Each structure stands twice: as C-alpha cells, then as structure tokens.
Amino acid sequence: MDNDIILLGHGSGGKLSHQLLDDLIIPKLSQSLASGGQNDAALLEISGTKLAFTTDSYVVDPIFFPGGNIGDLAVNGTVNDLAMMGARPLYLSVGFILEEGFKKSELALILASMRSAADSAGVTVVTGDTKVVPKGKGDRIFINTSGIGVLEHGLRIDGAGGRVGDQVIVNGSIGDHGIAVLSAREGLEIDSGIRSDSAALNGLVEELLVLGEGLHVLRDPTRGGVATTLKEIAIQSGVTILLDEESLPINPGVKGVCSILGLDALYVANEGKLLAFVAPERAAEALAIMHRHPLGKDAAIIGALTESSEGRVQMKTSVGGVRGVEMLAGEQLPRIC
C-alpha cells in the first residue's frame, strides 16, 4: 500500500481524512487547528467580541444536480458551519478556481444561485478572488468560501458538549443530497427523483437558541453522513450514542437507490440537515420548535446518549437487533456483493 500519496478517500470525511489531519496537517500547520478542526468553525475573541470563523472548499461532481448546484452548496455549507457553533453568519469571501474552457453561461447560473442563497441566509459576500487554470488542470470550477459570524450569547455549543441522557434530534430526512448527486452521475443511470436538500440552517438554529443551556451540540452531517458525524461527536464528548433505526427519517427514493446500489443511508452526505443534542427535559420543546420551521417539518428524535465511553455509536435495528456503527475508511462505494 502506497502511503506516500493522497487518495480520494482522504477527502471523504471518514477515517483517512482524520488521519491526514492528525498525522500531517495539524502537526505541520498549527496546533490551534486541533480544536478548530474538530468543530465546524473556530471560535475567536477579538476586543471582547466573540467571532466564529470558518472555511470550506467545494469540488462536487457533477456541478449541477437535482435541487441545486455547486454555488448554493458553497454558500449554504459555510453559513451552516457558522450556525453550528451558534453564531450569526454575517460575511462571506468567495474564491473561484476556474478551468479554461468552462462556459460563462454555467458560471452565470452558479453565481445567480449563490446570490439567491446568500440573500435567503441573510449574509453578504464582501470579498473574493478568481483564478483560471489551464484546461485539464481543474474540474471546470472549484469554489472556496470563508465566513465570519458573531456569537451574541454566552452558550458554548461544540462537539464536546454531549452529556449522558441527551436526545439526538435531526431536522428531516437523511441521505437526500448524496443520493441526488450520485443519481446524476454518469455510469449509474438511476432515475430517483431525489433532490438535494441544500439549505441555510441559520434561521432554524436561531429558533433553537431559546433552549439556552439545554442545547449541547449542533453539527451538520455533511460528507460521511450521519454515522460519521455521530462517531466524531461520540469521541469528542466521550459517550456512547444509541440510535433507533426505525426513527430515522429516510425518503423512500433514497431507500430505493440504497437498496439497488448496496449503500447505507447513514453514510450518505446531507447539506440541509443538522443534528442537535438536547437535554432530555427540553427535547419535546426542541422537536416542537423544529416542526414549526419550514426546514424542520420531518424532524425526529433518532437516538440518545446512554453512557460514558471512549466514543461509540450503536444502533437498535428495525427488527430489534443491535449493531455497531463505525466510521468508514474512505468514500462509500456501490457494491454487488
């Protein structure tokens, strides 16, 4: 096995990604990354003002997919990273790397989507940069967005905040984005009717802040899916999370594609979903808040934190058995076996 090169799996959000971060990037670049790398954004204090600062790059293929494109993904993704820290997102920067030969009409569509997404989220793009690389050196368009938000409350919401007894709540169906993108990819030719759930979650998060000290963790399960995100939080918080398979909201179309390709929806990316860890006595209230919001109509309690541990995730299956949920090494691949 050649350990000297970067593999696609290093970008998939699973174990290989973590290894790259822990073994190479954090030691070489900055120890501050250790905490900022675990949470969705870095928390900084400048002259008494608490800020959240984050960055994300977007390389999705295909760049246009049912329900969205790389542009609105780039805006919503960074807005959401700030929102997951409980920050109010304010300003974004945008960096484009364009491949020579990329169609201006496609760029125009992407830009329009970005503007629309930014307006919906209430953020402004205030600075940016554009570079062009020769044909063959870039996959049409790569986008990086960085964002700044303010924390206007004293709450500490991060991955280490999970407490035994907490209820895990998701705001809607899982696996939509990843399956929408996969269905559109050449070679798989599946007509699923599934659309990406790409959306800005800061509005929903603002509503949830009334839970105050009862809101312990917020995170958006993007690449690697719900399973990977829960495993990360379980390790950070030092707890065991027990999921209830029957409570997982999954669209029938997502189930269908997963059946055909041998995939597990728990590992499929989401772009408009958050996981909230809420103190048990506030869980019903949290659910009600979500149900009242357009992005939370299908919200459900999907699990609970059962005990302290080195960080485990287990699931009670739909037929009453119990199984472990681990982090994948790299990207999930379709299988026939």
Add this chain to the structure above:
Amino acid sequence: MCVGVPMQVISIEGDLAMTEVDGVKREASLMMLDQDVVVGDYVIIHAGFAISKLDQEDARETLALMREVFTPELMG
C-alpha cells in the same frame, strides 16, 4: 455477493425493461430471464439484469403462513 432488489416492471421494449422500486426507476436487461414477464410483474434485479421473477402469490402465502405460525397473537 448477490445484492438483488425486487423491482416492478413498468414498461418493456424488446429485451429491456424499465423497473421501479419506491419511486426509483432503472432500466434492466431481460436477457438472462427464462420466464415470461409482463408489465406489473416483479423481478429481482442484480447488476442491471433481471435474474428471476418474484412469485407474488407465493410471497403473499409465505407471509400469511409465517404470521399465522409465528405471530398468532397479532392475527385478527
């Protein structure tokens, strides 16, 4: 080693069928099937091929019998 899904035939053109499960559609080849299929039948799809028909009556009977024997307390 045989991930295969029951899918319903919604249209047939020669050796190809359009099949559907839970609203998801995928074309499948009927080339290796030794049974006749018509629209509405269920087939098991593996790697883009129908490998066998699913006998719907047998399926319903199997379920009914299993329910009678193993969950009699739930029967009407």
Add this chain to the structure above:
Amino acid sequence: MKPMNYLDQFRDKELVAGLARRIRELTAGREKPLTFMEVCGTHTMAIYQFGLRTLLPPEVRLISGPGCPVCVTPNGYLDRAVALCRLPDLIITSFGDMLRVPGSSSSLMEERAKGADVRVVYSPLDAVQIAVKNPGKRVVFLGVGFETTAPTVAGSILTAAALGLDNYFVLASHKTMPQPMGILSADPELAVDGYLCPAHVSAIIGANAYRFLCEEYRVPCVVTGFEPTDVMQGVEMLVRQALAGESKVEIQYSRVVRWEGNAKAQSMLAQVFTPFDADWRGIGILPGSGLKIAEAYAAYDAELAIPVSVEELKEHPGCLCGEILKGKVSPFDCPLFGRTCTPESPVGACMVSSEGTCAAAYKYAR
C-alpha cells in the same frame, strides 16, 4: 397501509421476534450449540446489518464460510488488473467491491489516484456502453462473482459480440459455489450442523444443486432469502431438521428460487464460460470450481488478448484468513484483527472486501 414492495414486508419486526422466540423454544437448554454456516457475502452483511445474532439464543451459532468472491480471488488477479490499468488508452471498469482490494503492491484505487482511468459501474452493460462511447480505447471489465453475477458478465460479452465491438474485454475470475461446500463438509475438523444456502446463486443454479451435500454428508440445507424474516425462518427450518436428525434440501426463499433454477442463465454460462480448476485464496485449488472464458469468445478474454507482465506475487504472511474462510476461527480469534489488519490497511482476504467476514465484524460487531 403501505403498498407491497416485497421488501419491507419481509423486514417485519413482529415476525422476526416471533421466529426468534420459536428458535429459543426449540433449542432451550442444549449443551452443544447448533452451528450453521452461511456461504454468501450478502448473508454475512444482512446478518450484521440487522443485528440478527443479538436476537438468536446462545444455543445457535451462525458462522461465515467462503462466500465472499472478492476475498477468495487470488492476489495475482488484482496484480494483473493493476498491470492492465497502467497501459495507455485503457479503461478499467469494475464493480465498486474491487476498488480497494490490495494486490501485491497496489490497488485500483491507488492506481486511479496516480492517473489510471478506473471507473465504477453498476452493471457490466454500462461497461459495454463505455466501450461503445470510446472506440479508440480498450475497455476491460473485471468479472468477479459467483453464479448470480457470471451470467450478467456473459450477457455483456454476448451484447458486445452482437454490437460487433472489438474493444470490450473481460478479465474473468468467476467461481461456482457448491464445490467448496462439499470440501468443507468433508473436513472432519469442521462440524457444521446445516447450511444457509445463498438466495440468488440458488435462483440461478437451482436448489437441486445442494442435494449432494445431504446425500453424501448428511447436512441439512435451506435455501434462504436475504431479508431478516427470511434469515430467521431459514435458521428455524435448519433447527427443526437438526433436531429431527433430518438432512434434506428445503427452499425457504420460495418466492424466487426453483428446484431446477434458471435454465436460460445456465445456458448462457455454458455458452460463454468453461469450468476449470480455480484457486480459492485461503483454501486452495478446487476442481471445476471456476469459470474462464470459452475458446469461442477468446477475443473478449483480457488475459489472452492483452498480454502484460505481472509483478511477482507477494502474499502477506501471518494471517488466519484460510481458517476464517473455512469457518474454523472467528475474526476475533485472529491476533491481527483490529490491530495490524483493519479495513484501511487490510492484511488478508477476509478484510479486503466490505462484505468479507472480518470487514463486516469490524464494522458492525465490535
């Protein structure tokens, strides 16, 4: 009520609980547990994904046999695939299952990272379409799998022939199922009280294919589907046979499997492939247990049509895969499991495929 899709109805929680209860009643108090072996990677996965072992009593043990076609594919096959993908103007097409499998020094995934054109497809017919769309390139499909998959690969070769393609090839490493079950049954060290026979392989070869196991080795065989109620009912049927001292073939998966199997698929196999003595990694050479491309279709055989020099075979020492594939030892008994042998850096065959015995145990049962 939900419409019948023949999937969810066979995942009924109450039925599974009722079946588990019956199995407990039948086996309560047994001193020596009953040991049943499944020989299909899809069964391995289904049992783990639904957590079925946690529903069975300690008197019933489910073990995995050599049912993972990727796991029993010799290293040399991967090495040849790696050598092929380093050739110019050549596209390797494969099921997702093969991508991470390590050969002697590399894997397809690593080769892709270094610039090789390696594409995951869902169907061998998709690979044929890639050949149609890329007339200037050679397209090689990696044909791995048992009797469920081999006819689909045969179908792709027949389709390529009908289209008059000269740039579609298959690197075949198919294996057939019943032979290893006979070898295992003949092994005095292995005491298997019954086989859960594979669902979809049996749809092709027919339930009659397992009669010899009952007649020669007196082992009960139940052809079982992949859904949780199917598996539990299959186990229940095996328990009843074992307790009654019977050994016959029964079909649990009667909605799909017939005694004679699928004659059309069988004739496609006979037309496009020839049986030969295949090497099962971890077990050895089993007579008549493999399928290679028949002479009439030699033009589509990548091994003959595209000669490459393949690196020297390097097997990894110290792993217990052979014993695990024969069901003699569990992953947890292997000193390498979870330590030096993990899904990210697999040492042996059982960890390489996502539905290999060790990979499944690592992911679902630690």
